[in-house]
Structure formats: structure tokens, C-alpha cells
Amino acid sequence: MKKYNISQRFNIIVVSILCITIFINLIVMGFAMLNITSKVSQGYAKMYASEIAHVIETHLSREIGLSLKLARTPSIIEWITNEDQLSKKLVALEEINSFIDLLHDHNMFIVMDRSKNIYFPEQINQQIPLEIAGVISKDIKEDSWYFDTINSDELYNINIDKDRFLDTYRVWINVKVEGPDGPVGVIGTGLYLDYFINENISSNKDKSAYTLIINKNGDIQLDGTANRDYEAYGYSSVYNFINEDRFNAELKESLVSEQSETILKIQNDNYDYAAVSSIKDTNWYVITFYTNGTFYTSNNLLLFIIMMVISIIAIIIVINIFIKHIFLKPFMLLIQSLQNKNIYLSEELFGTNRKDEFGLLSNTIEQMADRLVSSIPIGLFLIDSDFNLIYSNLNFISQFAAKDKEALKSTFKETPELIFANPEDFQRFKSILTLKEKLVVIEMQFVKFTGEVFWGEIHIQYRADNALSHFYEGILLNTQNKKDYESKLINLASTDSLTGLLNRHKFNELVIEEIERSERYGGPLSMMIFDLDHFKRVNDTYGHIVGDDVLVETSRLAKEILRTTDIIARWGGEEFSILLPGTTSEGGYIAAEKLRKKLETHLHSTAGIVTASFGVSQKRTNEDYTQWFTRVDQALFNSKNSGRNTVTVSEDQSDENTDNKAT
Incomplete structure (x- = not known):
């Protein structure tokens, strides 16, 4: 019987693995090809219809909003x-x-x-x-x-x-x-x-897909060809367009159920599927008819399979050369050394601090691992329950701004609590190192060697090689940029970019919170709305830059006279809203009058004096937000009709307190 050495056996194994891997992948990819084509086409069709729906939503939403405000x-x-x-x-x-x-x-x-x-x-x-x-x-x-x-x-x-x-x-x-x-x-x-057609439909038209805009009843509103005379060719309804009972029944059910997105199967010579996507704030729907090969064909997978096979061959060849050079060569030298010295295999031979072939092999493997993971943008580490840092890659070390690996190891072993920004986090991490959990994900704040604090997310799990060797392996993701970005998004979503005041959306949220607090604990709650008089003249006369300066200056003047508990927002344009917790309508009138006089006497560097009209109202018991706001808005309207530069107080729950006050 012929004997093979380790190198020959390794070559045989590599070739066998290569052949088996290619064969299995070809079979799997062959069976999956049609299913992938169908799934990918459906996914693309959904995105295609959804994209057109989104474009139309964007186009219409602004016009709808302006028309509603006009009304x-x-x-x-x-x-x-x-x-x-x-x-x-x-x-x-x-x-x-x-x-x-x-x-x-x-x-x-x-x-x-x-x-x-x-x-x-x-x-x-x-x-x-x-x-x-x-x-x-x-x-x-x-x-x-x-x-x-x-x-x-x-x-x-x-x-x-x-x-x-x-x-x-x-x-x-x-x-x-x-x-x-x-x-x-x-x-x-x-x-x-x-x-409208060119911007919203024709620009998205695909040569192999056909898109229609229909209403809830299935009547065709628009199509990608911009043809408007549907009755001339018998397609005034989408149900005539397909004329398939099962499909028409499913489409009607989909439109009645108001699903935002759905895929329906068609059984005719022209199309295989229809992707339906609703257009928000309308009773319109985008429906795109397509075949299996419209957006993605199985031919696209052939190149992928070829490239995959070539990649597998190349990877295995590279691995073969790499392992032979890095692993087999020192391993053969190690065997020769052991045979010559007649040394028994023991665990002591596997330490990285040894000077013989096993030590060289261990160090070589560690260096190879370092090279492989040095470019990975996450921190990798191994640690035991006593905070011995067994391994850490360069990214993990750099996240803590440590001088080198030994400095980080020393800190983890001697003073690990200094790594954590909060003592509670240190205790949590310490307890995890005794739980032997498969996977734990925690987010906490860490401290760099420079003293800088950063947010990080740790994924850590227990590993046990044998009864005598166990440790925890994990990754550290620096999430500080994500935290900063989330904070920035929250700020952008709640403030007005010009004045720095709250925007209308955030103001409405806070008003609802104050209403609930007032109803639970009692106490008055008032609101003030003011609008700069003839502000359009400022923009027309001096330009929008000066107009913006007036808005910013007005915001500053308003904040100077308000309490820290008062909430001010830019409602829109030159209109501002102020919520006055714990304030009656009389108190609201005093605050509004104080601000009115301040604006009346303030001289802007370019625009001069810009006055404002005010509306004030105290919330009535059991009155909802909309009714209350309408009264405040009506009071503002009355101020404008009364000659502007005026404060008008709407009636509150106490008729004897406020009728209409004006100056």
C-alpha cells in the first residue's frame, strides 16, 4: 500500500474539496435559479412601483397641503x-x-x-x-x-x-x-x-414593464405612454386591460383592503405578475405589469456562477499555497525537531513564548491572524473571566488609543474599571464574564487612554476548547458616530433651521404633553400666537436675507421676555406660537403685550420697526387641542382685522376673566 506524506495528503484533500464544492454549488444554483429570478423580479417590481408612487406622492403632497391651507x-x-x-x-x-x-x-x-x-x-x-x-x-x-x-x-x-x-x-x-x-x-x-406624466411616469418607464395609474375603483387615470383616450381602445378600466377573473378578484380585494404594496400573479400571454403600490394621501395606485424576465433574468446568474467557480478555484489555490508556506513548512520542521530530540507532545509546547518550532508556529499563526483581521474596521478580542486580555487586533487597541497591546493588557488586568465610563457598566461586563452565555450584546460608554469617552457596542460569547481552557471572544463596534448622527437627526427633526426655535411638529408634541399634565394635576394653560405685520413688504423691499434677519431677531427678542418654562416655536413663515404653562389668559395677555411693546420699539438695522399682531387664549376644561388652537388663531385674525399691532384675547372658561382685550 502506497503511503502519502502530509503534503501529498493535503493536495488530495484540497482537490477533493474543490471538486465537491463546485459540484454542490452547481446543483444548488441550478435548482435555485428560477426561484431567485422570480423573487428578485418581484422585489425589483415592488421597488419600481413604489418609486413611481413615491415620486407622485412627493409631487402631489405639497400641492395638496397648499390647497388645504388655502381652503x-x-x-x-x-x-x-x-x-x-x-x-x-x-x-x-x-x-x-x-x-x-x-x-x-x-x-x-x-x-x-x-x-x-x-x-x-x-x-x-x-x-x-x-x-x-x-x-x-x-x-x-x-x-x-x-x-x-x-x-x-x-x-x-x-x-x-x-x-x-x-x-x-x-x-x-x-x-x-x-x-x-x-x-x-x-x-x-x-x-x-x-x-406631470413626463416627470412622474414616463421618466420611470421600462421598455419591458407597463405601468398604469388607477383609482380605487380600477379606473385608469394615467399610463406610461401618456395616452388619455382610454375608451377609444377599450381600456378605461384596469379590469378590461387584463380581463382575467381570478386576477381581477384579487386586485379588487387588494384595493379594498388598502394594502400599501402587493404582488399579484397573472396567467396570460402578456404578463406574469402585477406589482401594486398605493399613492399616499390619494385614492390612486401604481400598478406595474411585468414578466419574470423583465427586471432580472436567469442569464444574469450564469456569469455569477462562472465567477463563483473561478473564485472558489482561485481561493483554494491561494489557500493551498498560503498554508503550505505558512503552516506546513514550519510544521514539518517541528516534527523533524521533535523526532531528533525525542520530546513528548505536551501542552507546554504550544505557548507563543517558546523559542522552538511550536513557539514559532504559534507566533506565526497569531501573526497571520493579525494580518487577516488588521483591515477589519471592528475591534476583535479574546478575554477570560479574570480580565486577562488573551488577544486583541489593531482596531481594538486603536479604539482605546493605547500605546501598544501590552499597555492595554496591563490596564485590563490591573485596573479594568478605568476602561468603563460608568461603574455600573463595569459591574455588568464583569458579571457577563461568569455567565457562559452563547451571545450577549451590550452597549456602554468606554474611556480611552486619552480620557475621551466614546460609545461602543460589544458582542461577546463564551467559548470552551476543553475542560481546562475557556475564554470569551467578542467584537467591539465604535458607535459614537451613530450616536452623534442620531442626536443630529433628532435636533433637525425638532428645530427650525433659521431661528433655532422648535418647529411646528415638536411644538405640537409638547403642547399635547402639557395638556395631559394640566388635566392630570390641574392649573391653567394658555397659548399665544403672533404674526409679524406686513412682513411681505420687508421681503419685497429689502429682500429675503433682511427678512430672515428680522425673523432671527424677533426670535431673540421673544426669548428674552419669556420664562424658562414657556415653549416658543416658529409655526411657519413669519408666524410664531408660544405655550404658557401655569398661565391664565390675563397672564398671557400681559406677556403678549410686553412682547408687542418690545417689538414696537425695537429698530432693526435695515428694516426699521416691524410690529406684530397677537392672539391669546386660555384652554377650556375638556377642550381638545384643535378647538383651542382655532380660538387662538381666530383671536390673531381679529387682531389683524383690528388694525394690527394689537393683542386680542379669546374667551376662556371664565367669562368674567376675559372677553376681548386689545390695545
Whole structure:
């Protein structure tokens, strides 16, 4: 029987492993190819439909928000209710002009419910009255959008049609205007259809996938070809487009259940699947039809398989050469040395501090490990229950800014508590080294040799080679950058970037907390809203840079007169809101009057004196936030109508305390 030496046996094993690995991978990849193609295509289709939905959401959300704010503007509601009064029309026109520039296509419209007159305002001189463009009629099919909106339970709807007054196709956002006694009209804007299609659909169109925009009833609103005459080719509904009973039933169920994303299977000659994604804040959906090979084909895997086989061969060859040079050669020398010296194998031969071949082998293996992990951007370490640092890579040492490995080992052994920023963390880590858990993940603060504190995440688990050898292996991830980034995100999400004040979202959260605290423990709670008078003139006269300086200076002046417990936020534009805990409406009036006088006498370096109008209200018992805010906002509106530079206090729960105070 032929005998093989270690090197020959190693070569045989390497070749066998290579052949078996390639064979197994080819079989597995062959069986998985179709499944991967299907799964990856579905994933891409979801992303594809979701991306288009997100683009449309982004395009529409701003226009919807502006239209809703228009519909809630008191001066516009006042004019719609009193259409024939020129003075109210001119006041409304001033507000309208400020909104037209903000709308994407400047295509604002207003319909009066009482007269059914429709107006299409443009950016015109404030002294020129709005002109009637036409009259809406129930008997005209093209005007059905108005009656659908005015009779709907929703605040707004979106439709696509050809306006008979403008003679053009547009995407229309229709918002119901609510008066004191019910709906008084409809207001909104229109987006140019060709631009909307090119920006949101055609730019995302794939040659092998077909995308439609449908509503909740399955009616086609838009498609990727920008063809609008759907009835001409019989596809006014998506259910006619596919004409498959099982698919149509599943699609209807999906639309009724309002799932945000779903994949439906199709069984016809044209398509295999449909990806459906809802468009937020609308009753529209993006539906993309595709085949298995649209986004990802099995051919893509062939190159991957070839590259994988080549990589396996190359890796095994490199490993073969590497191990022969690093391991087998010193190992053969070690065997020769042992045979010559007739030394028994014992555990003492495996120490890295030995000067013979086993010591060299141990050191060589450790050096090899160091080279392999030196580029890994995480700290690797081995430690026993007595805080003996058995091994640590360069990244672990550098995270503590230690001079060298020996200095770090010494600190871990003699004064390990100095490594931890908090004594509690040291005790937690110490207890973990006695638990023998498979895996423990903890996050705590550590101290560098320079004294700097940083956040780190440790993943540590127990290892036991035999009854006499056990230790813990772990990794250390420096998470300080993540903590700093999270802190930055929290700050950006809660503050206004210009003034440094809280933003509207954070202010609303704090108001709700204060309302709950007031209802639980009692005590008054008041709110103040103020708006800089004629601020648009400052921007128009001196420019937006000076306007921004005025906003920043106003914020500073307001904070000077407020208490530390008061909460101030920039509500939007030149409007600010202040929450006054533990303050009655009288106290709110005093604070508002103090700030009003401060602004009235403060001279800005360029803009001069910029006054403000104020609204103040104390929260009533059992009054919700929206009702309370509406009263404060109405008080501000009254201040503006009273000549501006005025404080108006809304009624609170005590009629004898405050009716309307003004200066």
C-alpha cells in the first residue's frame, strides 16, 4: 500500500474539496435559479412601483397641503361666503396672490357654491377684481367633478380631465371649503398633465414593464405612454386591460383592503405578475405589469456562477499555497525537531513564548491572524473571566488609543474599571464574564487612554476548547458616530433651521404633553400666537436675507421676555406660537403685550420697526387641542382685522376673566 506524506495528503484533500464544492454549488444554483429570478423580479417590481408612487406622492403632497391651507384661510372663506362684497374680495385676493407663487403650475381656481361661479386667479394687481370665468352646472357632464367634491365626505379629491373653461387636460386637486354652516365652495389647483406624466411616469418607464395609474375603483387615470383616450381602445378600466377573473378578484380585494404594496400573479400571454403600490394621501395606485424576465433574468446568474467557480478555484489555490508556506513548512520542521530530540507532545509546547518550532508556529499563526483581521474596521478580542486580555487586533487597541497591546493588557488586568465610563457598566461586563452565555450584546460608554469617552457596542460569547481552557471572544463596534448622527437627526427633526426655535411638529408634541399634565394635576394653560405685520413688504423691499434677519431677531427678542418654562416655536413663515404653562389668559395677555411693546420699539438695522399682531387664549376644561388652537388663531385674525399691532384675547372658561382685550 502506497503511503502519502502530509503534503501529498493535503493536495488530495484540497482537490477533493474543490471538486465537491463546485459540484454542490452547481446543483444548488441550478435548482435555485428560477426561484431567485422570480423573487428578485418581484422585489425589483415592488421597488419600481413604489418609486413611481413615491415620486407622485412627493409631487402631489405639497400641492395638496397648499390647497388645504388655502381652503382654511379665513379671508378667502369670508369672500366665498360674501361673493359680491368688493372689500372682502380684495382682502382675499391679497392672500390668494401670496399662494399663487407657491403653487407648482400657478393654476389656482375657486368655485362659489351659492352662485356656482368659477374663478381662475392669476398674479395680478391687487386693485383689479377677480373676474368670473364661467358657471358650473349639474347638467354638464364635464362639471361633475365639482359636485363629487362638494358632496364627498373627504376633504379633497384628485381627478384628471379636460376643463371646459380652459380647454386643457390637467391633474386637478379639488379641496372642499367649509364655512360656518357647511360647504361653501371648492378651491384647488391644476397641474399640467404632460409635464406631470413626463416627470412622474414616463421618466420611470421600462421598455419591458407597463405601468398604469388607477383609482380605487380600477379606473385608469394615467399610463406610461401618456395616452388619455382610454375608451377609444377599450381600456378605461384596469379590469378590461387584463380581463382575467381570478386576477381581477384579487386586485379588487387588494384595493379594498388598502394594502400599501402587493404582488399579484397573472396567467396570460402578456404578463406574469402585477406589482401594486398605493399613492399616499390619494385614492390612486401604481400598478406595474411585468414578466419574470423583465427586471432580472436567469442569464444574469450564469456569469455569477462562472465567477463563483473561478473564485472558489482561485481561493483554494491561494489557500493551498498560503498554508503550505505558512503552516506546513514550519510544521514539518517541528516534527523533524521533535523526532531528533525525542520530546513528548505536551501542552507546554504550544505557548507563543517558546523559542522552538511550536513557539514559532504559534507566533506565526497569531501573526497571520493579525494580518487577516488588521483591515477589519471592528475591534476583535479574546478575554477570560479574570480580565486577562488573551488577544486583541489593531482596531481594538486603536479604539482605546493605547500605546501598544501590552499597555492595554496591563490596564485590563490591573485596573479594568478605568476602561468603563460608568461603574455600573463595569459591574455588568464583569458579571457577563461568569455567565457562559452563547451571545450577549451590550452597549456602554468606554474611556480611552486619552480620557475621551466614546460609545461602543460589544458582542461577546463564551467559548470552551476543553475542560481546562475557556475564554470569551467578542467584537467591539465604535458607535459614537451613530450616536452623534442620531442626536443630529433628532435636533433637525425638532428645530427650525433659521431661528433655532422648535418647529411646528415638536411644538405640537409638547403642547399635547402639557395638556395631559394640566388635566392630570390641574392649573391653567394658555397659548399665544403672533404674526409679524406686513412682513411681505420687508421681503419685497429689502429682500429675503433682511427678512430672515428680522425673523432671527424677533426670535431673540421673544426669548428674552419669556420664562424658562414657556415653549416658543416658529409655526411657519413669519408666524410664531408660544405655550404658557401655569398661565391664565390675563397672564398671557400681559406677556403678549410686553412682547408687542418690545417689538414696537425695537429698530432693526435695515428694516426699521416691524410690529406684530397677537392672539391669546386660555384652554377650556375638556377642550381638545384643535378647538383651542382655532380660538387662538381666530383671536390673531381679529387682531389683524383690528388694525394690527394689537393683542386680542379669546374667551376662556371664565367669562368674567376675559372677553376681548386689545390695545
